Amino acid sequence: xxxxVCLPQEKSRGFCFQAAKEYExxxxxxxxxxxxxxxxxxxxxxxxxxxxxxxxxxxxxxxxARLSALAIQNxxxxxxxxxxxxxxxxxxxxxxxxxxxxxxxxxxxEQIYRSFxxxxxxxxxx
Numbered sequence: 615x616x617x618x619v620c621l622p623q624e625k626s627r628g629f630c631f632q633a634a635k636e637y638e639x640x641x642x643x644x645x646x647x648x649x650x651x652x653x654x655x656x657x658x659x660x661x662x663x664x665x666x667x668x669x670x671x672x673x674x675x676x677x678x679a680r681l682s683a684l685a686i687q688n689x690x691x692x693x694x695x696x697x698x699x700x701x702x703x704x705x706x707x708x709x710x711x712x713x714x715x716x717x718x719x720x721x722x723x724e725q726i727y728r729s730f731x732x733x734x735x736x737x738x739x740x
Contacts, residue, residue: 615645615685619693630716637723644730661689662702669707678732
């Protein structure tokens, strides 16, 4: 499965950068993750998900089921932060708390990683 995340700005080099790198490494077992800055051309078959406080909240299991269904359909998934991106297919809520972009990226990666662990039937916590 190919997942692209449109970052609103360049990643900083602090704690969030290190945490993101760790999750990017872990996710490489399950998917091809492509972080991009700004918007990028998307094919019509791509599935676009906005991450926003206006989105629908879901459990880890529900998110895993949703990503699994998209993987079965062989759809490339794009994540965008905010609800202003045109042509979004779904709007998801990660948390009721508003985070800075760098931390929001880390939280998204952690949730995607957790989803793949659930899909694979592997324990999440070591």
